Amino acid sequence: MAAVLAATSLAPGGAAAEGSQADYIQRLRLQAQLQTLNADLLSQDSATAVLQDLCNRRDPEAPKILARQVEVPDNLPAANAARRQLGAAANEPVRHRRVELTCGDVVLSRADNWYLPSRLTAQMNIDLESTQRPFGVVVRPLAFQRRTLSARLLFNPLPRGWEAADPAGFDAPVAIPANVLQHRAYLQTPDGRPFALLIETYSDRVLVP
Known part of the structure; x- marks a missing residue:
């Protein structure tokens, strides 16, 4: 029996079969990571807390998540659209804050945030x-609630119908794009008053290949 197994592993198709299986397993791992992150974001009020937990799992001595601010040009149409979605008065100021959320030197997500000061x-x-x-850290005393408007996968490691497909068909390494997930959400106080509109785009660094 051992001789048969050895012969099989050395057969012309043996290496290709092993490579195909490795690619399939990698896609399954990426799919599971992506779906887990998406579920965590949908079930928790603070995206920062989700990213901090991710950072902590990778390094027990991980630094705190920081929001590195990025200069953003004035965009009156976007500000007016955010004002309408937040139910603010026409003369109520709206501020736009764009940041890169980092775990050490690694950018995990980029977020645009329109809020009512x-x-x-x-x-x-x-x-x-x-x-x-x-x-999310700054406004934590408000005991805010997150309401997701949309959650969009920007990366699909496995195509639709993959569960019924032959794993041998996944014979190419997966190419992970720069951005893998995007959420649109707003934050509101416990009495239902919205105060911030968010667009969060998660980078490939949230995944472990």
Whole structure:
């Protein structure tokens, strides 16, 4: 029997079969990671907390998630659209904060955040303008709730119907794009008043190939 197994492993198709199986397993792992992250984001109010947990799992001594601010040009149409979605008055100020959320030097996500400064405290507004504290951390005292508007996979390691397909057909290494997942959501206070609109785009670094 051992001789038969050895002969099989050395057969012309043996290496190809092993490679195909490895590619299939890699796709399954990526699919599971992506679906787990998506489910965590859908079930929790703070995306920052989800990313911090991810960072901690990879390194027990992981640093705190930071929000590295990125300069963003004024965009009045986008601000007006956010104002309407947040149910704000026509003269109520709307601020736009764009950040890269990092675990050490690794950028896990990029987020655009339109928020209503009048619905935050003075100290919260100062922190958002002058520090690298993530939005969810700054506004945590509001006991906010997250309401997801859309969750879109930007990467599909396995095509539709993969569960019925022959694993031998997955014979090419998967190419992971720069962005793998995008969420649109708004944050509201416990009494139902929205105060922030978010577009979060998660990078390939949330996955372990």
